[in-house]
Amino acid sequence: MSSMPLSPEQWVQLNLQQQGLHQQRRGKAATLATIEQLGYVQIDSINVVERAHHHVLQSRIANYQPQWLDELMAERKIFEYWSHAAAYLPMQDFRFSLFRKQQLQQGKKHWFAPDHQMMQLVRQRITAEGPLKASDFTATAQKNGPWWDWQPAKQALEQLFMQGELMVLRREKFQKVFDLTERVLPAGLDLRVPSCEEFVAYLIDRYLQSHGCGSSTQISYLRAGLKPEVQQQLLERQAGGELGSFMLQGQRYFYPQNLPELAPVSRKVSLLNPFDNLVIQRQRLQHWFDFDYQIEVYVPAEKRKIGYYSLPILYRQQLIGQMDVKAVRAEKVLLVQHLVFNEGLMLNKTTGLSDGLRQALRQALADYAAFNGCEQWQLVRATPAVVNWLQS
Template identity: 60%
Template sequence: MTNPYSATQWLQLSMQQQGLLQPFESLPALLQQLSYVQIDSINVVERAHHHVLHSRLPHYATSMLDQAMGDKSVFESWSHAAAYLPIEDYRFSLYRKQQLQQGDKHWFEPEHKVMREVKARITDEGPLNASQFKHDADVKNGAWWDWKPAKKALEQLFIQGELMVARRDKFQKVYDLTERVLPSHIDTTVPSDCEFAQHLIKRYLVAHGFGNLQQIQYLRKGLKPLLTKTLAQMCEQGDIASFTEPHTRQVYFYTRVYRCH
């Protein structure tokens, strides 16, 4: 297939799918469209993720994100980075969480004894943040690689799915047991390889309008063969279409999202 649209139409499509041409009615609807919003500590006027939401949602206020976390329409997880995601996508976060539970490494080696102690405190005391765990005052604390053992344990339990972020207090994560945070109606079936790959592809193409393999697999190690196979299958089935750009990369897209003229 040859390139079906002009550069202007591709730009219009990208802006349309990113919610920059027509405002959204609610924060959950916006997150459904974007797939996720990366959480960013950069704070110029306001933290970066709030800029993303403010530019797409009329009358946005930072309290709306706290409210969405409170009513459990969104949740925090690790996408390609720390992010807010629609709660309906929770089961797809289990794909990576299962791998981590089975021994895959995220940032550092799990300290299982500390993890058990940290989880036991949260089980008994309820939601806690990292500052509520004592540590050696002589241990350097700064960047994430200098985190105290309890903070590492909290993050490992979070990234594996045993804990969730219940809320944030002054941008600090407050952790609780997953079963006390996750709504009871949410599907917790771990997706198959095929289901997970299709989810990534569909989410990316709906959020951006089009993309290539390198973009879809961004910062997701080991998924290239699976995504390559799934993209080919989806093209054969007519779920998506593709064309080859001048630099020989296949560009994939959903024809049904086009409203360009």
């Protein structure tokens, strides 16, 4: 086992750098480059504020515009499929989606048993009529067609999508519009189905690219049955001199031998989405940032400690707290319903937040409010009570 080439603080610095959180980029081309660097951007439907996939990119692209994601889809530079969850993925990685698709085609179960008759009917309609969404398959009494039952048709669409016969062409009011894969894919794409070894190598490479280092558990996160193969390949690549490893708090981390140079630490505040690539693995977050985080969307209201939709707050290299947010769009006000700072965070009893932190947090809130179409933000409650400190 090789020695630890960086201090724990430097590993955190590298992680944030590889996540694009130290040096913000600008423009649509940088948006694509960021998706390629991260490997995926998770899609989520919750919209009390701007949806997760847009927020993840806004955290990294200074002038991010949501329409850029639609344009990149239309230009066939990204596509929708499954990472550890529903996600936008770089089109350059398309062949690696074929690994899961082949498994499903060969009988591996997804969410429900395939209804092959309904799948055939859905496939025939899209072939004949062109792109369709689930709501196009509503009940009809036409004598020349089937009685469409929306739920089975929707399941058939999703199964055909997961198996690779359909792709998402675009979204309309967040509804997926499906078309035949051969009518969506750009020409000249590599369509070779990767072997298990190739797919595992892809998982390792993408994870180390976007985080700097990782354990076999983290690299195989929500990839059922692949952890042994990931662990074996990590050890083989270390033995071949390609990777190094070190132990920290009882976990073995692997890293590429050619590490990038460290960039300066950002002095800005980043409000991170609950589904952000940095945040999504809670155990890793606890390990590296000593930050105990749980999204409380699925927690009964009376048991919530922070609030329904809380954003972790990143300042320099620390996660210093979180805030529950809601955009009241009709009034163009972003409500910070509960702002909570970590216990032990150094707060001046007289002046509250340091001038640097207060200024950075106010700027982050102003930017996030504007991103949500709001003209102002309002702090409702804070723990500890820093209302005057922040807004004065």
